[in-house]
Amino acid sequence: MKRLIIPLSILIILSSCSSEYSGIPEYYHSLLDSALVKAGDNAAELQMALDESPKDQKEGMAFIISYMPERDLTSLKADFLLENAEYAYKAREEFPWCRELPDSVFFNEVLPYANTSEDRDPWRKDFYERFKPYVADCDNLVDAIFAINKPIKDEVGVEYNTKRSRVDASPKQSMAEGMATCTGLSILLTDAFRSVGIASRLAGTGMWTKMNGNHTWSEVLVDGEWMFTEYYPYTLNRSWFVADAGRADPQNPIHWIYAVSYKPTGIYYGAGMQAMHLVNHVDEDMIPEMWKGRLARMKEMGRELPKPYVHGVNVTQKYIDIYRQSIGNSELAEDECICNFVVYKNSKSVNSQGRVSVLVEVFKDGEKVDFGYSPSRTDDNNNFLKFRLKKNTPYQLYFSDGSKLERTDGVTLITGSESDQEHKVSLEE
Numbered sequence: 001m002k003r004l005i006i007p008l009s010i011l012i013i014l015s016s017c018s019s020e021y022s023g024i025p026e027y028y029h030s031l032l033d034s035a036l037v038k039a040g041d042n043a044a045e046l047q048m049a050l051d052e053s054p055k056d057q058k059e060g061m062a063f064i065i066s067y068m069p070e071r072d073l074t075s076l077k078a079d080f081l082l083e084n085a086e087y088a089y090k091a092r093e094e095f096p097w098c099r100e101l102p103d104s105v106f107f108n109e110v111l112p113y114a115n116t117s118e119d120r121d122p123w124r125k126d127f128y129e130r131f132k133p134y135v136a137d138c139d140n141l142v143d144a145i146f147a148i149n150k151p152i153k154d155e156v157g158v159e160y161n162t163k164r165s166r167v168d169a170s171p172k173q174s175m176a177e178g179m180a181t182c183t184g185l186s187i188l189l190t191d192a193f194r195s196v197g198i199a200s201r202l203a204g205t206g207m208w209t210k211m212n213g214n215h216t217w218s219e220v221l222v223d224g225e226w227m228f229t230e231y232y233p234y235t236l237n238r239s240w241f242v243a244d245a246g247r248a249d250p251q252n253p254i255h256w257i258y259a260v261s262y263k264p265t266g267i268y269y270g271a272g273m274q275a276m277h278l279v280n281h282v283d284e285d286m287i288p289e290m291w292k293g294r295l296a297r298m299k300e301m302g303r304e305l306p307k308p309y310v311h312g313v314n315v316t317q318k319y320i321d322i323y324r325q326s327i328g329n330s331e332l333a334e335d336e337c338i339c340n341f342v343v344y345k346n347s348k349s350v351n352s353q354g355r356v357s358v359l360v361e362v363f364k365d366g367e368k369v370d371f372g373y374s375p376s377r378t379d380d381n382n383n384f385l386k387f388r389l390k391k392n393t394p395y396q397l398y399f400s401d402g403s404k405l406e407r408t409d410g411v412t413l414i415t416g417s418e419s420d421q422e423h424k425v426s427l428e429e
Contacts, residue, residue: 004308004396012427018049020050020281022064022173023055023058024062025056025059025062028059028062028063028066031062031066032050032062032065032066034066035066035073037066038070039073039074040074041074042073042074042075042077045076045077046065046076046078046080046081046112046202048061048078049061049064049065049078049081049082052078052082053082056089057085057086057089059103060089060107061085063108063111063263063296064081064084064085064107064111064112067262067263067264069309069310070309071309072120075120076113076120076212078120080113080273081113082094082121083122083124083125084111084122087124087128087195088106088110088111088124088194090128091110091128091195091197091304092110092198093108095196095197096108096199097144097197098143098197098198098199099197099324099407101199101221103198105199105221106199107262107263107267108202108261108262108263109199109221110194110197111194112194113185114170114189115191115202115260116183116187116202116269117168117309118168118169118170118173118184119170119172119173120170121170121172121173123171123172123195124195127171127191127194127195127198127233128195130155130192130197131155131192131195131346132195132196134147134151135147135148140197141222141223142222143334144196144198145193145198145222145236147235148189148192148196149229150233151232152188152192152231154353156171156174156175156184156188156192157175157178158174158175158178158179158180158184158188159178159179159180160179160180160185160376161178161179161181163179164177164179164181165177166184166312167181167183168183168187169183169184169187170189171188175186175188178236182204182216182217182230183202183204183216185230185231186202186204186216186218186230186231188231189218189231190218192349193218198221199220200220200221201219201226201259201261202215202216202217202218203216203217203218203228203257203258203259203260204216204257204258204269205245205256205257205258205271205318206247206254206255206258206270207254208244208247208255209248209249209252209255209371210428213346215241217229217239217241218231220236222236226259226315226318231253236288237322238326242326244322244325245319245320245322245323246319246320246322246323246324246326247320247323247371247372247373248316248319248320248373249373250316250320250357250376253270254270255314256270256314256316257316257319258312258313258314259271259312259313259315260310260312260313261311261312261313262311263311264311266312267312267314268309268311268312269308269310269311269312290342307387321383324383324384324385324386327387327388328386330388335391336388336389336390336391336419337388337390337391337415337416337418337419337420337421338386338387338388338419338420338421339387339388339421339422339423340384340385340416340421340422340423341360341384341386341387341421341424341425342354342355342374342375342384342385342422342423342424343355343357343360343374343385343399343425343426343427344360344424344426345426345427345428346426347428355374355375355376356374356377357373357374357376358373358374358399358400358427359371359372359373359399359400360372360373360385360397360398360399361395361397361398362387362389362395362396362397363395363397363398364393364394370387371397372385373385383392383421389415390414390415391416391417391418392414392415392417394412394413395409395413395414395417396410396412396413397410397411397412398411399411411425413425
């Protein structure tokens, strides 16, 4: 019988790993092993953060290190991580809306020290002390959200301005400059929410379907539902960009709306330049021209495409639904109607399985008045593409899904006299 001989060095490493993870659920052990290897010379700092974490904070610290981007594994120090965790757990202990969160949400949307690619500044203690007084008398989550949202610009002294030094500015950078774009403002707002235990995350798109730019905003979790708000607030789930978000193309990842996740999800957050990684996964003709130019310049300079590390969740359909609901709930003028559209491949397939998701463009007197994407066969039967149009008025409709399935000759539609109308259109006669 042969004996298995294991080198002493391997035995020491194995025994060391198991003993150093005392008090941490076994689920994380292999993830931590991998993280510490990637950390290289910085592994001792991460191990110190694990060792010095209070018992009730060890799993949270294990979560943060297990899913930490490699750029942070090799650079973040124990003091930074311990202070971040200390004040996150202070908020959890103090505020009822945070105590009620499941661990999975607290770990992923309250505890993280950063959102996307911003510098890793130690904002947590400062923000906890700044914003705690604003929510001290709040007895419910929604009041706490607006207790932070409404005064934040005056508290931090930052306004929207495209002259900022970088798009993904950290709170420290934005406050030093007194300015930020939508991404920097959203990072400020999300960090402020998190500092008082409000589950929050960034959301945004790398490119609107109209090809006229991108946008980033914040989301907060209310009664199990993610709702959006902005640095300059109106109210939850209402903003100027709803119409643009509601016209997102659910078939094209370039135009998806993403929310940020600290924990890996299998896809990457698509706002701004982070979305450029999608060029490896989509057809050439789906890439916006402005990104093609940037890619060409990077190749000329011998630079490689940045490796993405910010994880995302595809929330496109939620924003389409919010927009359609807002149209249906809006007050109509006497001469206006809501037109609910469903598009079928041909006149013989007018059932749920025959529906096709295509771009529908609406023209009146040669000018485009609206556009959107019709529901597919997998959507709920009560899901429609909604347009707010004039009653008893002729419109020209054009359809395309970006491939061979298109109708370029247009279809003339004359709306009726009812306030709520349903229109079924076939691509093929």
